[in-house]
Amino acid sequence: MSAEQSRAVRTVEAAFPPELRRGLPGYRPKVLRDAVLAALEWRTAEQVAERVGRRWYTWGFCDDAAHGRVERPVGIAVRLVGDGDCGAPRCEDGVDIDTGGVCPRCAERSARRSRPSARPVETSPERPAATTRPGPMWECRRPDCRTPVKGPRSADQLCPSCSAETP
Structure with missing residues (x-):
């Protein structure tokens, strides 16, 4: 790692909440280093640090920590810094970081998911149709x-x- 990359990784690591940092090992796991470096390909260290803080709360990890359920802290840290599901380089959890508007790819994917399926679901006595969604x-x-x-x-x-x- 270059000195610049090392500084950027430390900036991101400093954004990890104390509850998460307490569970991380004393050394930097390779998988976490690689995840941070991958995130830094598309974002500045400050943007990735902001992502970590936002996701910690919006994805509910803060609630887990409050109840003592921070299991696999390295995995949580990797998820916090990683890219979202969209795949668009300028998408930040559904928001286009250049315009501040809704990411077009995410909006398209959401529209596709909300359309009813064109193919009917076949049911049989062994596999009845689902009538209700299971609760939380x-x-x-x-x-x-x-x-x-x-x-x-x-x-x-x-x-x-x-x-x-x-x-």
Whole structure:
């Protein structure tokens, strides 16, 4: 790494929230260094640092940290600095950084997703049509379990297996 790249990487790393930094190893993992350098190909260090701070809150990692659930901190750091899903070089989480407007690619993708499918979904007794969307994910309240569960929360807030074990 050049001295300039090293300074830029340190600028981005300084933007990691303290809750995340505490979980990171004392050395810089190669995967994190490579992710930061890849992000710096399209953005300045300050832009990537701003991305880290914004995503920490908008993607809910701050809530996870508040509840002591910062697992795999290197993976979280890589996600915070990485490019978005769009693939457009000037897209920053759905916003065109040159115009401040909605990214055209993201808008097009969103429009495609909202159109009804042209092909009907085939159903059979083995595979009935989905009539409702499952509810949000929630965790079993037993500290030794914490199994993630889809759908409506049970009255006792236990996953099905813990609920079955409880007399």
